[in-house]
Amino acid sequence: MALLHRAELRPSKLDLLATWLPGRPWFAGAAGADVTRVASYRFDDPAGEVGIETLLVRAGDGPVLQVPLTYRGAPLDGADEWLVGTMEHSALGSRWVYDACADPIYPPALAAAVLAGAGQAEEYFEVDGVRDVRPPSMTVTGGRAHGVEPPAVGAPREVVDGEPTLIRADHVELAVVRRPAPGAAPSEAALTGAWPGQPTPLVLAYAR
Template identity: 60%
Template structure:
């Protein structure tokens, strides 16, 4: 479960991404994009400390892009390369926003979701002391099976900042697609993460283990 807050962000997530995405080699849109959010989902950090969100965005009629983000209350040591920017959250205060490919919490939650056949985290808001579920039209599914042992991920050892992005951790390697064309496939019988959303009922490959 992801507990969210009705809050303002300054700058907004899309404003941060408008500045950051054109610096990436795998981005092929305009130099000054005006991004549209197509969908988003979250994973749950078991420790409850790090926000983990994946957004699907598009610039104009360009390709659909997958951007995974982590939100932290303090800088992540040694992760300056992955810092997208900082934002002021009207409830939580300053937040450091990272490209999640360099964050071990993202790698751990992604691996667990893929290998155990789990789904995106349920999203709840607290309004006047009452928690309300926010339905998410985007549905994410891992291809694994419940109860499968998941190797502990405690460190990201290497990242290829390309499309697709390969994340080598101390226990598992993950591959994350940056550009979603709808025709990608995982190699062999690799466990996968796929998603559907309104207007796209056929599952799209987002990531796989291996």
């Protein structure tokens, strides 16, 4: 489960992305356009230390873009090139925001969804000791590698930033679809998602 905070963020996540996205090789849309949120989903960090959130956004009238992010309370060593930016969280203090594809906490979570059918984390606020669950803004469905035991997946050995973005870890290569579009999944081990305005599930990630 993902504990959320009713907090103010400076700058906001979307403001960070408006600056960062145009420099990505898979970006589509007008540079300088407002970035709007379409939907989002989260995975759990077993240690409860790192936020793992995937945003689906648009830049102006461009297509939907998938942006997995991690939120950390301290800089991640050796990951400067994957830093999206920093923001001040009114409840948690300074937060370092990274492209999750290069964060060691993300591949195991993504692999659990793609290879073993794990779903998204339930999101909730805690008010006076009572959990207030937030309804998901989209539905994601994990895949499964039929006939084989899903391998243990660790930190990425290599990340190739493109469309799709490839995460090469021991035993598996994961592909994150940056511009989800209709079409068949390249693999039976895939993560799909649907959201209001997009009732037909689209492929979000898969194993190669």
